[in-house]
Amino acid sequence: MPGLEDLYREIILDHYRSPRNRGELPVPPAHKVEGFNPLCGDEVVLYLDVDPDTDTVRDVKIAGQGCSISQASTSMMSAAVKGKSVAEARQLIRAFKALMSIHEHKLEGEGDGADLQAELEGVRLGDLEALQGVVKFPVRIKCATLAWNTLQQGLDETG
Amino acid sequence: MPGLEDLYREIILDHYRSPRNRGELPVPPAHKVEGFNPLCGDEVVLYLDVDPDTDTVRDVKIAGQGCSISQASTSMMSAAVKGKSVAEARQLIRAFKALMSIHEHKLEGEGDGADLQAELEGVRLGDLEALQGVVKFPVRIKCATLAWNTLQQGLDETG
Amino acid sequence: MTYLDVARIKEDFPILRREVHGHRLVYLDSASSSQKPIAVLDAMDQMYRTSYANVHRGVYTIAEEATAAYENARTKVARFVNAPSTAELVFTRNATEAINLVAYTWARANLREGDAIVLTHLEHHANVVPWHMLAAERGVEVRWIPMTPDYELDLSNLDALLDGAKLLGVSAMSNVLGTMPPVRQLVDAAHAVGALALVDACQYVPHNVTDVQAWDADFVAFSAHKLLGPTGIGALWGREALLDAMPPFLGGGEMIRDVRLDGFTPNELPWKFEAGTQPIAEAVGFGAAVDYLSALGMDAVRAHEKQLTAYALNALLERFPRTLHIYGPLDVERRGGAVSFLFDEIHAHDVSQVLDEDGVCVRAGHHCAKPLMRVLGVPATTRASFYVYNDETDVDVLVESLAKAEKFFLG
Amino acid sequence: MTYLDVARIKEDFPILRREVHGHRLVYLDSASSSQKPIAVLDAMDQMYRTSYANVHRGVYTIAEEATAAYENARTKVARFVNAPSTAELVFTRNATEAINLVAYTWARANLREGDAIVLTHLEHHANVVPWHMLAAERGVEVRWIPMTPDYELDLSNLDALLDGAKLLGVSAMSNVLGTMPPVRQLVDAAHAVGALALVDACQYVPHNVTDVQAWDADFVAFSAHKLLGPTGIGALWGREALLDAMPPFLGGGEMIRDVRLDGFTPNELPWKFEAGTQPIAEAVGFGAAVDYLSALGMDAVRAHEKQLTAYALNALLERFPRTLHIYGPLDVERRGGAVSFLFDEIHAHDVSQVLDEDGVCVRAGHHCAKPLMRVLGVPATTRASFYVYNDETDVDVLVESLAKAEKFFLG
Numbered sequence A, B: 001m002p003g004l005e006d007l008y009r010e011i012i013l014d015h016y017r018s019p020r021n022r023g024e025l026p027v028p029p030a031h032k033v034e035g036f037n038p039l040c041g042d043e044v045v046l047y048l049d050v051d052p053d054t055d056t057v058r059d060v061k062i063a064g065q066g067c068s069i070s071q072a073s074t075s076m077m078s079a080a081v082k083g084k085s086v087a088e089a090r091q092l093i094r095a096f097k098a099l100m101s102i103h104e105h106k107l108e109g110e111g112d113g114a115d116l117q118a119e120l121e122g123v124r125l126g127d128l129e130a131l132q133g134v135v136k137f138p139v140r141i142k143c144a145t146l147a148w149n150t151l152q153q154g155l156d157e158t159g
Numbered sequence C, D: 001m002t003y004l005d006v007a008r009i010k011e012d013f014p015i016l017r018r019e020v021h022g023h024r025l026v027y028l029d030s031a032s033s034s035q036k037p038i039a040v041l042d043a044m045d046q047m048y049r050t051s052y053a054n055v056h057r058g059v060y061t062i063a064e065e066a067t068a069a070y071e072n073a074r075t076k077v078a079r080f081v082n083a084p085s086t087a088e089l090v091f092t093r094n095a096t097e098a099i100n101l102v103a104y105t106w107a108r109a110n111l112r113e114g115d116a117i118v119l120t121h122l123e124h125h126a127n128v129v130p131w132h133m134l135a136a137e138r139g140v141e142v143r144w145i146p147m148t149p150d151y152e153l154d155l156s157n158l159d160a161l162l163d164g165a166k167l168l169g170v171s172a173m174s175n176v177l178g179t180m181p182p183v184r185q186l187v188d189a190a191h192a193v194g195a196l197a198l199v200d201a202c203q204y205v206p207h208n209v210t211d212v213q214a215w216d217a218d219f220v221a222f223s224a225h226k227l228l229g230p231t232g233i234g235a236l237w238g239r240e241a242l243l244d245a246m247p248p249f250l251g252g253g254e255m256i257r258d259v260r261l262d263g264f265t266p267n268e269l270p271w272k273f274e275a276g277t278q279p280i281a282e283a284v285g286f287g288a289a290v291d292y293l294s295a296l297g298m299d300a301v302r303a304h305e306k307q308l309t310a311y312a313l314n315a316l317l318e319r320f321p322r323t324l325h326i327y328g329p330l331d332v333e334r335r336g337g338a339v340s341f342l343f344d345e346i347h348a349h350d351v352s353q354v355l356d357e358d359g360v361c362v363r364a365g366h367h368c369a370k371p372l373m374r375v376l377g378v379p380a381t382t383r384a385s386f387y388v389y390n391d392e393t394d395v396d397v398l399v400e401s402l403a404k405a406e407k408f409f410l411g
């Protein structure tokens, strides 16, 4: 049985207690996007400032409320994508979901580990790997991925 | 466990094979009423000729189709009420239902045997008592009472 | 050749060890509801004894286990009918609710006065009454594909019937006659005129390899209790795009993403259609049932039932050549294992009663298909239906007992 | 004074012998769903093993037995809430479906644009979303009875709220706060303006002596799984005259008297509202559950829970006087055993996760009452809820574990 330490790594609690990039950005030019977790009512609000010329995430600010996992994941995500190109950000999203071993509803051609490797190949998750322990607590996966799904939606809307 | 002989008494099979009072009556003056058993699709059709002056069931004819129990019960009913006063017919209906130990849906003041005695008091069921065996086959009670419920409806409508 | 080891299978069904009136139980009413193997009963019992909790709600261990078991069951059932995605597999109360769900949501959102729905004379009330209700409410027209004298669908007039239709509803196997209509052909014909196709697969799924994609259907309904699973649960499969566009059905917990004082946002599929506490243990039993059937192999199940049905049809016709009439096709390639029959002079109810004395359970009545009974011109039939736990000995007992009934009533 | 022998009761619940993370299971989430005693599990298992068949359909012995067991269960449940007649007790899929049934049938037949429905801020989504759906469809207005700062209903404006209303919907006990509104007073007020009253008794029936006649209500909804019964079944009680006048809800087998190609005639009560194969084994489990509770005595159950809730409220406030906030009335005479709380700085989810390490199951979230959560101004609470198998030791374990959580997150 996985213990609490697997879930609540020190770095996660640190991001929870001192979230990075908390705040707002003027809309526009920034784009605002919100995500909900219907299970627990967690909310993530992202302000995304994407430079259309360089296709780069110039700035990110986060707001919202929720459990330590969802809030820490949001904070870590904001730190990870700030300054990255949109393509890199999207690759991070895929890599993070692979880390969370997210299966979509599809029943054919499900991931078999090779997929996971492929997604993770060449992507440096850094601190984000601390969230890997969440996989052992299936209910919490949605907490961890909320910020990432919201980011994806935001990128889709600005793209 | 009750056996088939309890259910299919000789007199029942006799009424089934040779139903009494089969036929139709001109409507009006007779009243036509139909009954259905939704479980099995049994049908009973009654033609009731009630004399309004004497309040007497002057004539009864029966039609319909169904299992031996429903058809025999219809036949026996027709023989039992023909020539009887409406009040006597209604008393027979109550007595027959008591014989079938019909509980209505009510949860208060349910019959306790004394009721049954009271209903049966002074009523001569005659041949109809052969149907008593049906009580041990709860699903078939509806077959036996179909004719009687239909009669009740018919008397209500003509009264 | 034997496809199933029925003697061994019988041992998995505790109820078959029971005696009735001093006779071994010969259960021939599986088309109404099937019996349950120990594997199904134990799966449910074990969940309640070790990891029961409400699903999708708790963070704690047994809630996680229960949620995983529930969703795992969904995956099993979805695979069993070859659904492309678990998002498309909605657990319902039973097949009847599944069809009503389509009638209340998709149909009420899309059908207008003057639109037509095409059904067949074979349909069970579950695929008739919801459309009658809609027809009365909306002025929608219900049209009927008739039956040929040899109990098949009469498709000669199909194009005219489908003209202007928005929905075709067809049973993949008649619960009265055993008839198996050509589902794919009907679905194609419906699609050709822009209509959707709903398949009532309540009798089909338990006895055949089912592939909702091969049918190319839009909605497919079935029940767990007819395929060795528990009561209290059924399933609706539907195309994701359709389900997504449909308004929700029942409102309440689980089916929402957000609720405010002034409105709500529905949840994702499939939960959008699963309001309130789900049939949790029942889902687990449903999953165990399809596991049990998959282990036998649905090909083998179908082959076994064809063989047994052929044996039964033969035995009945040989023993009662003049007095017994069989309602349904005689070619087992074109039919399932529900065999309806009638003695000329004995009511179905009475036959069933006599059979019960010998421990033989058959169904007597209109089989929730009164329109069909009217077409057949009979108020009721007796129906024997077969499943994985039946063998030729069961058929022999049936035939002997029928002979007794005939003697008892006709002398 | 002890009202229940909890040590003995615990032995009736196999799951309570389970360990989680090396600790004995302390189940404090009964408001979400209760655990099941052996008596309930055995009743269902035994039915499947000895006398399972579809009900109301067969003439044979096991079908008769199954039908009698099913209807006998109805009688038990009807008596349990003091329904005057079994005709008024409809088995549904769950409480949610029961409320939706009223919304789809009575309400759609009787409410017009401009009519009003009055609900309370305490309602569960099950008693909110069906009315939102109706409001959106029909232009019906939904009004809200607000909450006072001490978590009671604020009835000061009741007359104005009820003016022109056709229905009042109220929960007899809040699943979040434990609040027990004055049902009879509200029903009377509704009747005084000619409105009907629907009581969501999902949290009330499991924990109190319930008397639908004393409430003088028109509709009462509840679920089996919250009162030691199985999933997959709930009940709607309604006045016979109302149910009789209502159009049917789901169409299909059992709920009909006759079906023709051009229409149908509905069946008598209560079967008119029970379309398709019923939750048969579930009904038997439901009956066994109310038997089990009746044997304990619902007066004793309520007394036990009052005592235990008082103990818990006390223990929480004493141990965490500054950091923990309790949402709900503190007077146990006016509340049930669902205790919601929150640490100032720790999210409910995280608390629940830490508690799970000690085998303690509590619920964290919005409890399917998002409108109420918005009124409370919190996204989620942690909720511990008590039942017949909980005792003071369980509360002690909860408090110790909460202290750990506080230490873990706040250092």
Ligand SMILES: Cc1ncc(COP(=O)(O)O)c(C=O)c1O
Pocket (backbone or CB within 6 Å): C253, C275, C276, C277, C278, D031, D032, D094, D095, D096, D097, D124, D126, D127, D171, D173, D174, D175, D200, D202, D203, D223, D225, D234, D368
């Ligand atoms: C007050 C209240 N009403 C309704 C419901 C819905 O019950 P079910 O999910 O069994 O339909 C619940 C259960 O969570 C409840 O607590």
Ligand SMILES: Cc1ncc(COP(=O)(O)O)c(C=O)c1O
Pocket (backbone or CB within 6 Å): C031, C032, C094, C095, C096, C097, C124, C126, C127, C171, C173, C174, C175, C200, C202, C203, C223, C225, C234, C368, D253, D275, D276, D277, D278
């Ligand atoms: C062909 C068919 N459709 C639908 C149904 C309804 O199934 P259920 O009663 O499980 O809803 C049945 C079962 O009798 C059936 O045989």
